[in-house]
Amino acid sequence: MAESAPHFGESTSLSLYPAMTDVHSHASEIDPPSDEDVQRLIQAAISARDHAYAPHSHFYVGAALLTHDGRIVEGCNVENASYSLTQCAERTAVCTAVAGGYRMFHAVAIASIGGAMPCGACRQVLAEFGSDLYVYTIDVIDGDQQMRRLSELLPDAFSTSDIPKR
Ligand SMILES: O=c1ccn([C@H]2C[C@H](O)[C@@H](CO)O2)c(=O)[nH]1
Numbered sequence: 035m036a037e038s039a040p041h042f043g044e045s046t047s048l049s050l051y052p053a054m055t056d057v058h059s060h061a062s063e064i065d066p067p068s069d070e071d072v073q074r075l076i077q078a079a080i081s082a083r084d085h086a087y088a089p090h091s092h093f094y095v096g097a098a099l100l101t102h103d104g105r106i107v108e109g110c111n112v113e114n115a116s117y118s119l120t121q122c123a124e125r126t127a128v129c130t131a132v133a134g135g136y137r138m139f140h141a142v143a144i145a146s147i148g149g150a151m152p153c154g155a156c157r158q159v160l161a162e163f164g165s166d167l168y169v170y171t172i173d174v175i176d177g178d179q180q181m182r183r184l185s186e187l188l189p190d191a192f193s194t195s196d197i198p199k200r
Pocket residue numbers: 088091093094095110111112113120121122123124151152153156
């Protein structure tokens with residue numbers, strides 16, 4: 035019988051995947067992902083966007099996270115009639131990844147019309163798992179790509195080190 039590829043979430047050990055907050059001191063030393071991984075990630079964000087549920091804003095967003103072991107986890111925005119319960123694409127991807135046992139991320143790609151950078155709430159949620167993530171955006175209309183480090187987008191992020199030890 036042909037061996038099936040490991041499915042998302044399989045054979046992970048949580049102890050091997052701490053939140054990036056545990057390794058913040060090494061964050062600036064992390065090399066960027068390979069060009070091949072960046073293109074794979076961008077394509078994943080573009081295809082995740084096809085699943086966006088955005089009947090209220092009609093602003094469709096796809097996100098894809100690259101885990102430290104080279105896997106890709108996707109997310110899309112999920113809107114709600116109450117508006118305030120809307121979930122952004124980036125946070126959907128983070129929650130899906132964490133639920134699958136992944137907590138260390140190398141990069142995130144975000145696809146939208148105009149190539150928007152992540153909102154403030156998503157910056158904070160991403161920072162929980164890597165203060166210096168590589169953030170790629172893609173404008174799905176003209177293909178324009180941008181890259182920022184998360185530390186540029188959210189300098190002085192609030193983190194666990196701001197909470198006094200009891
Ligand atoms: O970083 C962002 C900013 C906005 N949105 C979504 C939320 C909402 O569905 C729509 C308009 O704000 O775009 C995202 O998915 N990510």
